[in-house]
Amino acid sequence: MRDILYVDMATLSTERKPLPEKWSRYAGRALTDAIVYDMVPPTCDPLGRGAVLVFAPGLFGGTSAPNGGRLSVGAKSPLTGGIKESNSGGQAAHALAKIGLSAVVVTGKPADPLARFMLSIEADGSVKIERVDGWAGLGNYAVADAIKALRPADDHYATITNGPAGEAGLKAAGIAISDMKGYPNRFAGRGGLGAVMGSKGLKAIVVSDKGLKGVEHADKEAFNAAMKRFAKALTDHPVSGVGLPTYGTNVLMNILNEAGGLPTKNFSSGHFDDVEGVSGEKQREVTLERGGNVKHGCHTGCVIQCSRYWVDKEGAYVTKGPEYESAWSLGTDCCISDMDTVAALDRLCGDYGLDTIEMGATLAVYMDSGKIAFGDGPAAIKALKSIFEGGEPGMVLGHGAEATGLAFGVDHIPVVKHQAMPAYEPRAVQGIGVTYATTPMGADHTAGYTITANILGVGGTVDPLKTAGQAELSKNLQIATAMLDAFGLCIFVAFPVLDIPDAFVAIYDMAAAHTGQAWDTDELMKLGREVLTFERLFNTAAGFTAADDRLPAWMKTVPLPPHNTVFEVTDAELDSVFDFVPETAKEMGLL
Amino acid sequence: MKVDVALFAYLSDHQPDGLGGRHARAFDLADGTRVADVIADLALPDQPRIVFVNNRHAAEDSALHDGDRLAIFPPIAGG
Numbered sequence: 001m002r003d004i005l006y007v008d009m010a011t012l013s014t015e016r017k018p019l020p021e022k023w024s025r026y027a028g029r030a031l032t033d034a035i036v037y038d039m040v041p042p043t044c045d046p047l048g049r050g051a052v053l054v055f056a057p058g059l060f061g062g063t064s065a066p067n068g069g070r071l072s073v074g075a076k077s078p079l080t081g082g083i084k085e086s087n088s089g090g091q092a093a094h095a096l097a098k099i100g101l102s103a104v105v106v107t108g109k110p111a112d113p114l115a116r117f118m119l120s121i122e123a124d125g126s127v128k129i130e131r132v133d134g135w136a137g138l139g140n141y142a143v144a145d146a147i148k149a150l151r152p153a154d155d156h157y158a159t160i161t162n163g164p165a166g167e168a169g170l171k172a173a174g175i176a177i178s179d180m181k182g183y184p185n186r187f188a189g190r191g192g193l194g195a196v197m198g199s200k201g202l203k204a205i206v207v208s209d210k211g212l213k214g215v216e217h218a219d220k221e222a223f224n225a226a227m228k229r230f231a232k233a234l235t236d237h238p239v240s241g242v243g244l245p246t247y248g249t250n251v252l253m254n255i256l257n258e259a260g261g262l263p264t265k266n267f268s269s270g271h272f273d274d275v276e277g278v279s280g281e282k283q284r285e286v287t288l289e290r291g292g293n294v295k296h297g298c299h300t301g302c303v304i305q306c307s308r309y310w311v312d313k314e315g316a317y318v319t320k321g322p323e324y325e326s327a328w329s330l331g332t333d334c335c336i337s338d339m340d341t342v343a344a345l346d347r348l349c350g351d352y353g354l355d356t357i358e359m360g361a362t363l364a365v366y367m368d369s370g371k372i373a374f375g376d377g378p379a380a381i382k383a384l385k386s387i388f389e390g391g392e393p394g395m396v397l398g399h400g401a402e403a404t405g406l407a408f409g410v411d412h413i414p415v416v417k418h419q420a421m422p423a424y425e426p427r428a429v430q431g432i433g434v435t436y437a438t439t440p441m442g443a444d445h446t447a448g449y450t451i452t453a454n455i456l457g458v459g460g461t462v463d464p465l466k467t468a469g470q471a472e473l474s475k476n477l478q479i480a481t482a483m484l485d486a487f488g489l490c491i492f493v494a495f496p497v498l499d500i501p502d503a504f505v506a507i508y509d510m511a512a513a514h515t516g517q518a519w520d521t522d523e524l525m526k527l528g529r530e531v532l533t534f535e536r537l538f539n540t541a542a543g544f545t546a547a548d549d550r551l552p553a554w555m556k557t558v559p560l561p562p563h564n565t566v567f568e569v570t571d572a573e574l575d576s577v578f579d580f581v582p583e584t585a586k587e588m589g590l591l
Numbered sequence: 592m593k594v595d596v597a598l599f600a601y602l603s604d605h606q607p608d609g610l611g612g613r614h615a616r617a618f619d620l621a622d623g624t625r626v627a628d629v630i631a632d633l634a635l636p637d638q639p640r641i642v643f644v645n646n647r648h649a650a651e652d653s654a655l656h657d658g659d660r661l662a663i664f665p666p667i668a669g670g
Contacts, residue, residue, distance in 0.1 A: 238638055238666040247600060249669035254599050254613060258662045260646045271646075280669070281600060281613060306669070324669045449670055456668045457641055461648070495668050562646055 002102040004035075005127065007119060009200040010049070010108030014127045019102050025517060028058035029085045029485035030527060031103055032074025033534040036083055039105070042541035046078040046192070047169055047199035053106040055096065055160065055205070058488015062097025062215035063223070065510055066231040067490035069094045069299035071160075071177060076542070077191035079171040079358075079400060080417040080442040083538040086193055087485055089298030089307075090177030090186035091158035095209035099125055109200050116167075116203040118147070123208045135203050137164050139351035140176040140184040143204055148182065151206070159184060160205040163353025164388055166194025170398030171418075172358040173198065176350065179298050179307070185320040186298050189355035190444065191419060192400075218516030226509035230493075233503035234303050237496035239458065244306040244492060245295050249324040250280030252423070252451075253332070259455050260562045261428035261464065262328070263421070265335050265374055266364035267414040269561050270428045277337035278327045283310075286339065291315045304492055310343040319347040322356075325445075328423035329360020334367060334380055341377035348384050354398060359384065361401040361420035366393060369408035414555075417442035417548055426551055426567045427560035429454050429464045433567045434474035438549045438577040440535035446491055448478035452498060459498030465565055471573040478577070482531035483524050487511065526584075533584040537591075549574050592657035594618050596629060599664045605633045615660060627651040629661060639666045 002019040026034050032054040044050040053075045060068030071093035077084035096104065099121060110117070116136050120128045135143055140163045147159055158178050165173035173194025176184035217223040235241045243251055253275060256262040260270040276282055287294050292311035297304070298320075310318045321327070322342055330345040331337065345363075349356045363380050366372065371393065372379035382391075387398045396407045401420040405413035414421040419442025426433025431450030439447035450473050454464035462469045477494075484491060487507065497503045508519035539548075555567045585591040595615035596606075603611045618629070626642055626649060641664040642649050655661060 239668040243600065243665065243667035244669060247667070247669075251600060251667045252669040255641065255664050255667065258597075258599075258643045258646060258664075259648075276613060279613065281603070445670060451670065452668070455641075457639065457648075457666075458668060463648070465647075491670065492668070 003100055004103045004105055005101050005121065007104060007106045007129070008108045009106060009110050009117070009202065012110070012129050014129070016125070025527065027061065027102055027486055028056055028070065028072040028488045029074070029087065029482060030531045031056040032072045032085050033083065033531055035103060035105055036074050036076065037534045037538050040076050042076070042538050043543070044076060046076040046081070047195060049109055051076055051196055051199065053193070053196045053200060054103055055092070056103040057093035057097040058486060059511060060514065061093040061488050063217070063514060064214060064301055065227055066234055066301060066303045067493050068488050069301050070485070070488040070490060071188065072485060072488070073175055073188035073193050075193055075196045077193070077442070078195045079192040080419050082417060082440055082442065082542055082544055083535045084191035084193060084441060085485065086174070086188035086190045088177045088186045088188040089490065090179050091299055092160050092177050092207055093488055094300055095158045095207040096121070097215055098209045098212040099123065099207065104205070106200055106202060115201045117201050118204040118206065119202060120206045121208070123210045123212050132203055136167065139163050140353055141351050144178065144182060144184045147204060147206055155208055156210040157206055157208040160207070162194050162197045162203055163351060165353040165398055166198035168395070168398065169195045169198055170354070170395070171195060171403065172355045172362065172398050172400045173353050174355045176353060179320070180296070180300060183320070185350055187355070190357065191442065194353045217514045219513040222513035223510055226506045226513055229502060230506035230510060231303050233496040233500045233506065234493060237499060239495040240304045240492055244304050247280040247284055248294070248306045248308050248321060250283050250321065250327050252324045253279045253327060254281065255455060256424060259428065259464065261425045261455065262332060263414070263423060263425045264332050266333060266368040266412060267421070267425065268412070270425045271562050272332045272335070274335070274337035275332065278331035278339055278342060280324070283327070283339055287311065302490065304490065306492065310339070312340070318343045319350055322346045325423050326356035326360065329357050330363070333360050333364040335375040336377050336380065338377055341381070344381055345384060348381070352388065357422050358400045358420045361414060362397055362404045365401045365405045365410050365413055366397065366408060368410045368412060371408060412554060413552065415443060416551060419443050424451055425560060427555055427565050428563050430467055430567065430569055431462060431464065431470040431473050433551055433555070434470045434569055434574060434577065435478065437551050437574050438474065439478060440532070440539050446481065448474045448481055449491065449494065450474055450477060452477070452494065458495050465563060467569045467573070470569050471576055475577045478532060479525055479528035483528035486527055486531055529580055529584045530588055532578065533581050533588060533590070536578050536581045537585060546571070546575055592620055592622055592655070594620050594655050595660045597660070597662045599662065600667055602635055602663055602665050605635055620655060624655050625651070626653055626655065626661060630663070635663065640664065641666070
C-alpha cells in the first residue's frame with residue numbers, strides 16, 4: 001500500500017488517495033519532483049496559495065535497507081525561485097512509510113496568517129489538524145518539548161518542525177526532523193523550505209509509528225539477501241566502515257585545507273591557517289574528553305554511524321555534530337577556529353530553523369562588509385541573534401548571503417541561483433564548480449559530489465585543478481545522486497558504491513525484491529535522468545536560462561590562493577551537462 | 592634534505608615522536624627519498640592513502656625535494 005495524504009491548509013481538510021500508477025516507480029526526490037512538476041505553476045509565488053510542500057520517504061523508507069531512511073522535502077524554493085528538493089536524515093521517513101504513505105502533500109494556506117497548526121498522523125492512519133497558536137515563535141527545541149508533553153509516554157513518533165525563521169518567511173529557513181533521541185537536529189535545510197511550511201501555518205507534523213512493523217516486501221528472502229550484501233559493502237569500505245564512523249563528516253576539514261580548496265574568509269583563500277580548532281580530529285578529541293557521543297546513526301537502519309553530539313564543558317548536549325559543512329561555514333569561512341563558538345552558532349541556527357550552510361556563508365559576507373571583523377565569534381553570535389532580537393544587522397541576514405551582500409554593499413557573494421556555495425572552492429576543485437553551476441538546486445555540493453574523484457580518490461581520480469573530464473564527472477554523479485535520493489539512500493553509500501561493483505547491484509536487487517518490479521542498471525540511471533529532467537523543465541518554465549548555470553563572474557577572474565587558479569570550465573562544457581534532458585523529456589511524454 | 596611531514600586522522604599516531612597531532616614535523620631525509628620510503632619508514636597501515644606534496648595530489652613513487660611539505664591521509668570522506 002502506497003498512498004498520498006493530501007492536506008489542504010485553506011480548508012483544514014485531509015484526503016488519503018492511492019499513489020497514481022504513473023508514479024509507481026517514484027519515491028523520495030523523484031516523487032517530490034513529479035508532484036511539484038504536476039501541481040505547482042512554475043511562475044507561482046513560492047509562499048502563495050498555489051505553492052505546494054511535499055514530504056516523501058524514499059523507496060526504501062520503512063524497510064531495513066541500510067541507510068535507506070532519508071526524507072525528501074520538495075517545493076518551489078523561495079530562495080532560488082526554482083524547484084527544490086532538500087533531503088534529511090532523522091526518523092520521519094521510516095514512520096511515514098510504515099503508515100503506508102509515499103507522500104504528504106500540503107496545499108493552500110489558512111486565511112488567518114497568525115494561526116499555527118500541528119498535523120498529527122497516527123499509527124492507525126488517522127489524521128488530525130489542531131490549532132497551536134501558542135507555539136508561534138517557539139524554537140525547534142521548545143516545539144519538540146511541547147509535542148512530547150502532548151504524546152503518551154509509551155509513544156514512538158517522529159517530528160517535522162518549523163522554527164521562527166520559517167514562520168517569518170526567511171529565505172534561509174529549513175525544516176527540522178527529529179533524530180533517534182527526539183532532538184530536532186536533522187534538517188531539510190536548503191532553499192528556504194521552512195518558509196514554505198511557515199506560509200502554510202504549519203508549525204509541526206507528528207508521525208507516530210508505534211507498534212508498526214516494517215513495510216512488507218514482494219520477496220522477503222531476496223530482499224534480505226541483497227540487504228546483507230549492501231550492508232557488507234558499507235562496512236567493508238574504509239571510508240564508510242572506518243573514516244566516517246570514527247571522525248564524522250568533519251574529517252574533511254583538513255584534507256580540503258591541504259588541497260587548497262577550503263573556502264576561507266568569504267571565499268578569498270583556499271587555506272585556513274587556524275584550521276586545527278575546527279578540524280574533525282580535534283572535534284573528536286574534545287567530544288570524547290567531555291563525555292559526548294561520537295558515533296551514532298541519524299536514523300534507524302544506518303550502518304555508517306557518522307553522527308555525533310557536541311556537548312559543553314559540563315557534558316550537556318548543545319547540538320549535533322557539528323557536521324563538516326556547518327563547521328566550515330560557521331567556522332572556517334568566518335575565520336572562527338573555536339568549536340564551542342561554532343556549536344553555539346549551529347545550535348542557534350538549529351533552534352531558529354536556519355540553514356547552517358547559508359547562514360555561515362551569510363555571516364562571512366556580512367564580515368566582508370567590515371561591519372564586524374572576521375574571526376569575531378561573539379560578534380557573529382550577536383549578529384545571528386539580531387534576526388529575532390533586533391538591532392544590527394537584523395532580519396536581512398535570514399534571507400541569506402545574497403540578500404545580505406546586496407544590503408551591505410559586498411560585491412564578493414558566493415552564490416549560484418541565489419543559494420550560497422557549500423564547503424568546496426570551485427577555483428581549486430573545478431568539478432564541484434560544474435555541479436554548483438548546473439544543478440537545478442542552486443549551489444549544492446550533494447547534487448553531484450565530485451569531491452570523490454577530485455580530492456578523495458574514490459571512484460577514480462580527476463585532477464581538481466584541471467578542466468578535463470569535470471563536466472562528464474559532474475553529470476554522471478548528478479544522475480547517480482538523483483537516483484540515490486529517490487531511493488531514500490544516504491549519499492554516503494556512494495563511496496562504497498563507486499568502488500565496490502556489487503554494492504550497486506545490491507541496490508537494484510533490493511529494489512526489485514522490495515517492489516516486485518524489474519530494476520537493473522539501466523532502470524536506475526533512467527530514474528536519475530528522469531528526476532533531473534523534471535527539475536530542468538520546471539526551472540526552464542520558471543524562467544531560468546543558461547545564464548543561471550554560471551558561477552559568479554569573479555570566480556573566473558580573481559585567482560584563489562594558494563594555487564592562484566580561477567574557474568576555467570567553459571560555458572559550453574557547463575551547457576553540455578544536461579544534454580540528455582530533451583530526449584528524456586520526450587521519453588517521459590513531457591515534451 | 593628537510594621535508595615537513597604531516598599525518599592526519601588515525602595516521603598521526605605513527606609520528607616518530609609519539610605525540611600525535613596534525614602539525615607537521617621536519618624530517619631529515621636522504622636525497623632521492625620517495626614518498627613510499629617515508630610511508631615504509633613510518634610503518635603506515637597497508638591500505639589506500641591520499642597523499643599531497645605541496646598541496647597537490649602526488650603518487651607514492653614521486654621523489655621528495657628539500658623544503659617540500661608531505662601530507663598523508665587515510666581513506667576518508669564526508670560531506
